[in-house]
Amino acid sequence: DLARHPDILSQVFFANPSARTLAAATWDAFVSPYGPGPIIHQRVDQQRTGQHQLFGPDLSQGIDRADEQVSSWAAWHLLHEGPDAAVVYFEGVDHAGHSFGA
Secondary structure (H helix, E strand, C coil): CCCCCCCHHHHHHHHCCCCCEEEEECCHHHHCCCCCCCCCCCCHHHHHHCCEEEECCCCCCCHHHHHHHHHHHHHHHHHHHCCCEEEEECHHHHHHHHHHCC
16 A cells, blocks of 8 residues: 555655656566556656656567666666666566565
């Protein structure tokens, strides 16, 4: 319940309403309102103004390609726009960690 337990990016926004935030994730539960998520609140009003940006890649070519898309998108936005707070999640990296005990 994001209304009672806001995600970290929403907490940043509530503490500083001028803060710019972004989230990019391969796992659609992070950013998609469909399915089990979103873990990161949509904050549609802030999306309209560009203050809050969400990115979910095309998963049709597999997780490795999707992680590359997340990496490219996030790197560009972090370098060129410098948000105040960001969450970037790579499903392939997470899966490798679970598989190999890291």
